[in-house]
Amino acid sequence: MNPPIIVKHDEKNTNQEEINETLSLTNLPKHTEIPGLELSFYQGCWHVSRMLPSVIKVQQKFQAQDTDIILVSKPKCGTTWLKSLVYSIIHRTEFTYTNHPLLTHNPHELVPFLTNFYTGDDHNALGLNQISSPRIFATHDPYVTLNKSMKESACKIVYIARNPFDVLVSGWHFTSSNELVKSKNGVSFETYFDLSCRGMEPGGPHWDHVLGYWKQSLDTPNKVLFLKYEDLKEDGVVELKRLAKFLGCEFSLEEEEQGVIEKILELCSLKNLKELEVNKTGILKTSKLSNLQNKTFFRKGEIGDWVNHLSPLMFERLDQVIKLKFAGSGLEFKIHPSK
Helix, strand or coil, X not given: CCCCCCCCCCCCCCCHHXXXXXXXXXXXXXXXXXXXXXXXXXXXXEEEHHHHHHHHXXXXXXXXXXXXXXXXXXXXXXXXXXXXXXXXXXXXCCCCCCCCHHHCCCHHHHCCXXXXXXXXXXXXXXXXXXXXXXXXXXXXXXXXXXCHHHHHCCCEEEEEECCHHHHXXXXXXXXXXXXXXXXXXXXXXXXXXXXXXXXXXXXXXXXXXHHHHHHHHHHCCCCEEEEEHHHHHHCHHHHHHHHHHHCCCCCCHHHXXXXXXXXXXXXXXXXXXXXXXXXXXXXXXXXXXXXXXHHHHCCCCCCCHHHHCCCHXXXXXXXXXXXXXXXXXXXXXCCCCCC
């Protein structure tokens, strides 16, 4: 197996002018209502403007392999957790729980975002074919923006969704930790809430992102697996068995009897990952955003934390939006922990 994938960014972008001219990025709708973080609207989604060229390069240039595993989420829906779980499931016979890479590496180093390979002059992309199979990558892109080869190859797509109320709160905390945003005196919760209700937060609109993959999972269940954050929290064993079966590496009866599933859940739990030294200190090496600290990826991870942030009027407004957008889809989320 290859060592953890750490892709360093080259800020020199010799193709930037060509990309802007060819794709008319400068003419896309934009907003700067989050101080220090300009967003651009591209193919139905609000992207951080400085990351959009890399998103488009992935869309145009990446070639998926049939054995690839693509992990997808809207930001702040359990991305870090899903990376940890899938990595541990796929490589479960290669490590013990005392020498596991998760003990010394942030999950985002072990499972990189595809955009990490397509920054600057794209020299990082040359190493893609040198990664051993199955390759595991991640993206925040909506389904309509996915690279054509991801849709047409036999690669597996795993999507994780989370209830919109907790996503909003987690998104605000994470955005507020961004050094560029902090340097501009931050963004108020009220402003971030309003943007989310209008679908203008990073990765938004939330409902379009989620419904795109939800509908695809119903149409092609062998291609796209739709997971809910809340289900993973409340019945991890059942969900991990479903996940492993989808990925073609089902847990054996012997593994189940040996407690392998429970060990993976414990290893990848927020409580465990949060207390590891690698996740308490340091800067994420693979981040293209400004100096993201490893600890910012591990906050509470609770179901229902939104009750500590949203007023009754706020809840009512977002609840009405969500009910309208998800109407008829058959998709529902738990917003409170089970008793």
